[in-house]
Each structure stands twice: as C-alpha cells, then as structure tokens.
Amino acid sequence: WGSPRSCPVPQGPHPPPSPLSFPLTVTSEQIEHLHRRFKQLSRDQLTIRKENFDSIPDLEFNPIRGKIVHAFFDKRNLRPESDGLADEINFEDFLTIMSYFRPIEMNMDEEQLDRFRKEKLKFLFHMYDSDHDGKITLQEYRNVVEELLSGNPHLEKESARSIADGAMMEAASICVGQMGPDQVYEGITFEDFLKMWQGIDIETKMHVRFLNMEPIAHCY
Amino acid sequence: EDLWWVAARVGAAWLTLVLALIVLPSALGVSLGISEAYMWVLVKTLEWATRRIEKGVKKPQPRMLKTPAANGIIERDKTPMEKEIEHLHRVDFEFSDIFYFCRKGFEAIVEDEVTQRFSSEELVSWNLLTRTNVNFHYISLRLTVVWVIGVIVRYCFLLPLRFTLAAIGISSMIVGTTIVGQLPNSSVKNYLSEVVHLTCSRILVRALSGTIHYHNKENKPQKGGICVANHTSPIDAIILTNDGCYAMVGQVHGGLMGVIQRATVKACPHVWFERSEIKDRHLVTKRLREHVADKSKLPILIFPEGTCINNTSVMMFKKGSFEIGGTIYPVAIKYDPQFGDAFWNSSKYNIVSYLLRIMTSWAIVCNVWYMPPMVREEGEDAVQFANRVRSAIARQGGLTELPWDGGLKRAKVKDTFKEEQQKNYSKMLVRNGSIG
Numbered sequence: 001w002g003s004p005r006s007c008p009v010p011q012g013p014h015p016p017p018s019p020l021s022f023p024l025t026v027t028s029e030q031i032e033h034l035h036r037r038f039k040q041l042s043r044d045q046l047t048i049r050k051e052n053f054d055s056i057p058d059l060e061f062n063p064i065r066g067k068i069v070h071a072f073f074d075k076r077n078l079r080p081e082s083d084g085l086a087d088e089i090n091f092e093d094f095l096t097i098m099s100y101f102r103p104i105e106m107n108m109d110e111e112q113l114d115r116f117r118k119e120k121l122k123f124l125f126h127m128y129d130s131d132h133d134g135k136i137t138l139q140e141y142r143n144v145v146e147e148l149l150s151g152n153p154h155l156e157k158e159s160a161r162s163i164a165d166g167a168m169m170e171a172a173s174i175c176v177g178q179m180g181p182d183q184v185y186e187g188i189t190f191e192d193f194l195k196m197w198q199g200i201d202i203e204t205k206m207h208v209r210f211l212n213m214e215p216i217a218h219c220y
Numbered sequence: 221e222d223l224w225w226v227a228a229r230v231g232a233a234w235l236t237l238v239l240a241l242i243v244l245p246s247a248l249g250v251s252l253g254i255s256e257a258y259m260w261v262l263v264k265t266l267e268w269a270t271r272r273i274e275k276g277v278k279k280p281q282p283r284m285l286k287t288p289a290a291n292g293i294i295e296r297d298k299t300p301m302e303k304e305i306e307h308l309h310r311v312d313f314e315f316s317d318i319f320y321f322c323r324k325g326f327e328a329i330v331e332d333e334v335t336q337r338f339s340s341e342e343l344v345s346w347n348l349l350t351r352t353n354v355n356f357h358y359i360s361l362r363l364t365v366v367w368v369i370g371v372i373v374r375y376c377f378l379l380p381l382r383f384t385l386a387a388i389g390i391s392s393m394i395v396g397t398t399i400v401g402q403l404p405n406s407s408v409k410n411y412l413s414e415v416v417h418l419t420c421s422r423i424l425v426r427a428l429s430g431t432i433h434y435h436n437k438e439n440k441p442q443k444g445g446i447c448v449a450n451h452t453s454p455i456d457a458i459i460l461t462n463d464g465c466y467a468m469v470g471q472v473h474g475g476l477m478g479v480i481q482r483a484t485v486k487a488c489p490h491v492w493f494e495r496s497e498i499k500d501r502h503l504v505t506k507r508l509r510e511h512v513a514d515k516s517k518l519p520i521l522i523f524p525e526g527t528c529i530n531n532t533s534v535m536m537f538k539k540g541s542f543e544i545g546g547t548i549y550p551v552a553i554k555y556d557p558q559f560g561d562a563f564w565n566s567s568k569y570n571i572v573s574y575l576l577r578i579m580t581s582w583a584i585v586c587n588v589w590y591m592p593p594m595v596r597e598e599g600e601d602a603v604q605f606a607n608r609v610r611s612a613i614a615r616q617g618g619l620t621e622l623p624w625d626g627g628l629k630r631a632k633v634k635d636t637f638k639e640e641q642q643k644n645y646s647k648m649l650v651r652n653g654s655i656g
Contacts, residue, residue, distance in 0.1 A: 037330060058328035064318060068325035101326050127318070144318065 034098060038091050047088035048072075063148050067127050072097050076126050083132055118194070125193050135187030138168050171196060238384055246422035255583075259431055262559065262582055265366065272363050374580045378429070382579045385427035390476070393420035394483045401486025413487040414465045421461040428455065429583040434463055439590035441466070441549035444515040446508075448541060449551040450613055451523035452531040453564040454571070455578065456553055459586060466521040467491060467511065471498055489517055505544055512546040519549065524606065530563040531555050533620040537610045539602040547593045550609050552617030556585040589616045 041055065042048045053059060053069045062068065075082045077100070078093050086093070100123045108116065128136045128144055142164040149160050171188055174196050188196075241254065396416035403409040425432065440463070441447040447466060449456060460466060468490045472481060481492050491511055497503055511517055524537035531554065542548070555562045560581025564574050578584065591612060596605045614621040 034330065041329075053329070056328055059325060062321055062325045062328065064321045065325065068322060068329075098326075098330070101323070124318070124322070127322070148318070148321070 031095070034095065035091060038094050047090050048094065049088045064127075064144070066147070067130075067144070070130075071123065071127055074126055076132065077123060121194060121197055122190065125190055133187075135189050136193070137187040138165070140187075141168055235384075238381070238388075242385060242426050243388060243423055246426060247419045255426070255429065255431055258429065259583065259585075265370075266558065269363060269366060374582070379580055382427045382429070385423055386579075389420050389423035389427055390480065392423070393417075394480060396420065397483045397487040401483070409487070417461060417465050417484075417488065421458055424458050425462045428458075428578060430455075430459065430462075431583060431585045432459055432462060433587045435587065435589045437463075437590060439549065439592050440464055441519040441551075441590070442547075442593075443518060444512055445519045445547040445549050445593065446512060446541065446544060447519050447521045447549045447551055448524050448537070448609060448613075449521070449553055450531075450534050450617065450619065451525045451528055452553065452555060453528055453562045453574075453578075455562060455584065456523065457521065459553065459588065460521060460551065463588070465518050467518040469493075469508070469520055469522055471495060491520065501540060505540065508544045512544055528564045528566060530565075531557075531619070533622050534610055534614045534617075535622050537606040539606050542596065542602045542606045542609070545596075547595055548609055549593050550591040550613050550616075552589045552591065552613045552619075554587050554589075554617040554619065556587075559583040559585045562586070587617075591616055 038048065041052045043052070050069055050073065053065075053072075059065055059068070070085075071077055072089060072094070073086045075084045075086055078086065078089070078096055089097075100120060102116075125136070128140055130140055130143065142161055145164040145167075146160045149163075171192075174192075393416065396419075397413065400409060400412045400416055403412070447460070449460065457466075457468065465488070467488065468484075470481075470492060472478060472492045472494055481490070484490055485492060489511070491507060493504060493507075508520060511520060522541045524541045525535050526538050529535050560578065560583055562578065562584055564571075569577070594605075594609055594612070596602075600608075611621060613619075
C-alpha cells in the first residue's frame with residue numbers, strides 16, 4: 001500500500017466546516033478509493049499497462065477510447081518538459097493524470113484559476129497532437145473526427161473529412177486572421193489553441209466530482 | 221479414559237440439545253423464538269458499536285448536504301450527449317465535442333457500473349466483521365474487546381453449531397429422500413417428499429442463522445408454473461425451498477452435490493442435466509416444456525441471470541427461461557448486508573471458503589417478495605418479456621436495473637455495443653446539417 005505522502009496531489013489544509021464548501025483538492029479518502037480502483041485495474045500489481053484498461057466495459061463504448069488510454073501513458077502529461085510514451089504507469093502517475101480532472105475550488109485566486117485552465121487545455125491539446133510535434137495539423141484533426149464518427153456506416157470518409165476541414169478553417173480564421181490565397185496553415189500551436197478557447201468556460205466541462213463519504217464508513 | 225468419557229457425555233448432551241431445540245421444531249414447522257432473541261441481542265450490540273465509532277471520530281468532518289449513493293464514489297453527470305453538445309456548439313463540429321467523451325471515459329476509468337456489481341457492497345457503518353471494513357483502525361478499548369468477543373462467539377460457538385446442523389440437514393435429506401424414493405408413485409409419496417424437503421431446508425436455514433421475511437404469500441408459485449428470481453448466492457435456493465417445494469433445475473455435479481442430486485431426484489422430479497445436454501438449448505427447452513405442461517408437477521425454480529450478482533442490481537435475464545411458455549412467478553430476494561454478506565464472488569472465493577464465511581457471519585437476513593404471476597403477451601418476444609419481468613423484480617426489491625450481461629464477469633463487451641455511441645454522435649452531426 002503506497003503511502004499517500006509520496007503523491008504529488010497537494011494536501012490542502014482542513015476544509016472550513018461550512019455546509020456549502022466543496023472539498024479542497026482530493027481528500028485522503030478519495031485517494032484510498034482511487035488506490036483500490038488502481039489495484040483492481042492492475043490486478044494487484046504495482047503498475048498498469050495499456051492492456052489493463054481493456055477490463056472496463058463502460059470504456060469500450062467510448063469512440064475516443066484509444067486516445068483516452070493513450071493520454072495516461074503520454075509522458076508530456078506525466079511530467080513537465082518530458083516527452084515520449086511510457087510502457088507502464090504506477091499509482092503516482094495515475095493520480096497525476098486524474099488530477100487534470102479536479103473540479104475548480106471556490107477559493108482559488110485569478111492566477112491559480114488561470115494556471116488550472118491552462119493545464120486542462122494542455123491535456124486536451126496533447127490528446128489531439130498525436131505525433132508530439134507541438135502542432136495540431138489538419139491530418140491529426142481529421143484523425144480525431146474520424147474516430148468520433150467511425151461507428152456510423154452511413155457517413156463516408158469524405159464527409160468526415162469535410163467536417164474536419166471546415167472546422168480547421170474556422171480555427172485558422174480565429175488564430176491567423178485572413179489568410180492569403182497561397183498561405184498554408186501549418187497547424188494549431190498551443191498558443192493558438194489557447195486563443196480559440198478565450199471566453200469559453202471549460203472548467204465545468206472537464207472535471208469529475210467526487211461524492212463525499214460519510215465519516216462512519218471508515219473507522220478512524 | 222475419564223477424559224473421553226466426559227467428552228462423550230458432553231457431546232451427547234450437545235447433540236440432544238441441538239435435536240430438541242432446533243431439529244424437532246423444524247420438522248414440525250414451529251419456531252421457539254431462539255433466533256428472534258439472538259437477532260435482538262445482535263442488533264443492540266451493533267447499534268452500540270456504531271455509536272462508539274461515531275464518538276470516536278475526532279476530526280471535524282465537513283457536513284455535506286447531499287447524501288452519498290451507497291454504490292458510487294463519483295457524481296456521474298447524467299446529461300445526455302445531445303443536450304451537452306448542443307450547448308457547446310457554435311459551429312457544426314468543434315474541438316469541444318471531445319469533452320463529453322473525454323469526461324465519460326474518465327468517469328468509466330474511476331468507476332464503472334459493471335465491475336462494481338461483482339464486488340461486495342460497501343457498508344455505511346461497520347458491523348464488527350473485519351472483512352467488511354477495509355480499513356479497520358483502532359478506536360477504543362471497549363470496541364476492540366467487543367470485537368474480540370465477537371470473533372470468539374462466531375468461530376468457537378456459532379461455527380461448530382452451524383456445522384453440526386448443516387451436517388444433520390444434508391444427511392437427513394439424503395437419507396430421507398432415498399427412503400421416500402423407494403415408494404411407488406402416489407400422492408402419499410409426494411406428500412412425504414414435500415415433508416422431507418421442507419424439514420431439511422428449515423434445518424439448513426437455521427444452520428445459517430437465517431431470518432427470512434416472506435411477503436405476499438398469496439402469490440406463491442403454483443404447480444405447473446415457473447419461478448424466476450434474482451441470483452446472489454447458492455443459498456438462494458435454500459431460502460426459497462424453506463417456504464415451499466420446487467423442482468430444481470441444474471447441471472449434474474460430482475462429489476457431495478452429486479450425491480444429493482441423485483438422492484433427491486428419486487423422491488421428487490427435479491430436472492438435472494448432464495453437462496453435454498446443457499449445450500443443446502433445444503433439448504433443455506423441450507424437457508422443461510414437458511415438465512411445465514404436466515400440471516401436477518412442482519413449479520420449476522430458475523435463476524435467469526446465470527451468475528451471482530452482488531444484490532444491489534439485477535442484470536440481464538437470459539431469454540431461454542422465457543421461451544418455455546407457461547406462467548412466470550417472479551420472486552425478488554433482497555439480503556440485508558448488515559448481518560452478513562451473502563454474495564458469492566466466485567472469482568475470488570471458492571465454494572468452501574464461501575461457506576466458511578457465511579457460517580462465521582452473524583446471520584443471514586433477507587426479504588423475499590412473491591409477485592403476481594406474469595404471462596407473455598401478444599406480440600411480445602422473449603427478450604421483451606424477460607425485461608418486463610426483470611423490471612418488476614428490480615422495482616420490488618429496490619435494486620437497480622442494468623442492461624448488462626452477467627457474463628461480463630468473465631468476458632468482454634460485444635463489438636456491436638461499442639459502435640452504438642459512435643453511431644449516435646454521428647447521427648447528431650448529420651442532423652445538424654453539417655454535411656455538404
């Protein structure tokens with residue numbers, strides 16, 4: 001049982017005892033739950049590999065299942081300034097990825113909120129940018145659209161393509177403004193990506209909220 | 221030799237006590253009130269223990285307004301895909317569409333509905349069995365002392381008692397049904413076979429310290445019908461036969477189970493299939509149809525889920541049982557996990573360790589609801605009928621309904637399901653007129 005002290009998720013001070021306060025960061029109970037889930041997925045091993053995610057029936061439904069699982073092993077998400085793919089991850093890494101889905105807390109200041117938002121958007125950016133070159137190219141974008149639409153037999157590849165192209169043009173007009181007839185749009189960089197999301201509230205769309213457990217459930 | 225003599229006397233006295241206080245009343249169908257007294261003491265002790273634990277919690281916990289669902293640790297967002305994506309849309313396809321699927325994926329990774337059902341239910345308050353509390357921390361001396369006493373009582377007193385009873389129950393079932401089986405077929409034979417089955421079931425239920433509440437007895441399954449129930453453990457059959465006689469359906473096993481099967485089939489027409497016959501669905505259906513058509517035969521008992529679920533939900537019913545025809549009598553069984561967890565996690569425990577756990581729990585308390593009979597309606601196929609019966613059982617027992625197949629315990633999701641979500645999403649895009 002890995003001790004919670006070693007995990008990077010910050011343990012905040014005691015939450016104020018007001019009935020409307022949400023929990024600060026992830027509590028130790030929630031970490032315990034996640035640890036149990038981790039053990040379940042890893043079949044009691046210390047690390048998880050990609051194959052372990054096959055045992056989740058709910059996940060099979062998801063069209064971008066591949067990208068989600070890939071995100072767990074993407075080293076850019078695990079440690080800042082690193083790159084490549086990991087073969088297996090331990091519980092600490094698992095928690096690091098989970099922390100991208102922390103809900104926002106009521107008492108965060110502007111700077112923290114901004115950093116929070118950037119982290120989440122960066123996670124999303126990495127999901128699109130599958131060749132790790134720091135740009136979302138038209139081809140990568142097409143890949144995502146195709147994955148999302150691949151189940152429908154009535155939608156041909158051409159239609160999927162045109163959807164992607166249309167959206168890409170829209171993105172280009174936001175980022176680069178009017179393009180000349182010979183200009184080629186290389187790809188969406190992270191700065192451009194941030195520009196696209198200005199003014200749109202994503203914080204509430206990209207979080208998983210834990211239910212609070214009654215104190216009696218655990219004897220301590 | 222003195223020691224042996226004393227031991228023999230004690231053993232004899234013990235046996236006489238057991239026979240007089242438990243076996244005889246079972247045979248006559250009377251209750252002496254011993255179980256009720258035991259349960260009362262147990263409930264009082266557990267309430268006391270819970271209060272001690274509450275007092276012992278020193279950290280001030282933030283009080284949340286919401287009560288947590290006993291079965292989940294994260295709040296699942298129930299917004300359907302259409303609403304959410306509509307809300308985000310300014311252009312036909314957006315980067316943001318991926319949010320919905322991303323979040324759903326993460327929710328599934330943190331906790332998925334199916335795997336949850338194959339592990340035991342978590343209790344909100346501790347019931348003094350270490351196995352139900354994953355993190356047993358020291359609270360107070362008194363509580364620990366009570367817990368130790370509990371262990372001693374369970375392992376040194378209850379376990380031998382229950383084991384003796386179970387042994388008596390099983391051996392009398394084998395002997396009794398063999399004797400009755402020798403008689404020629406007649407109403408006397410049927411009557412005697414019922415008596416034997418009922419008595420032995422009652423002894424076995426007492427062997428588990430079972431307290432069962434039967435509701436709506438007027439809907440009890442009649443002869444020539446089919447009784448279907450949700451499945452939590454092998455004990456389900458004993459719980460039901462405690463109150464009536466059924467014809468069991470199942471595979472022939474070896475060992476002790478096989479001996480019991482061979483003995484009982486002589487007295488009462490149970491339907492046992494060889495392993496090879498089970499594979500042939502038509503053969504199975506044919507035999508069951510013949511049994512049901514004979515109105516003088518006892519109702520068949522079937523568990524359509526096919527595997528043990530942890531009693532918080534009802535999974536997909538296999539349609540085979542609903543193709544036989546005849547009247548279906550649904551029964552809902554709900555165990556109270558406070559006194560002992562009846563769920564058999566067959567991937568974690570084998571049958572022997574499972575029985576040991578059951579026999580060292582406090583008690584098995586459950587509610588059984590008999591429901592009004594149902595028949596297949598015009599234009600309804602077997603699958604729809606199965607789902608209708610399943611909804612009724614889930615509603616009555618307070619269980620949730622899951623469309624999943626119990627076979628997912630061991631196998632993976634079918635590919636046809638995977639494409640559903642993708643189809644829905646792309647249908648939405650096409651509807652928004654984004655093509656062309």
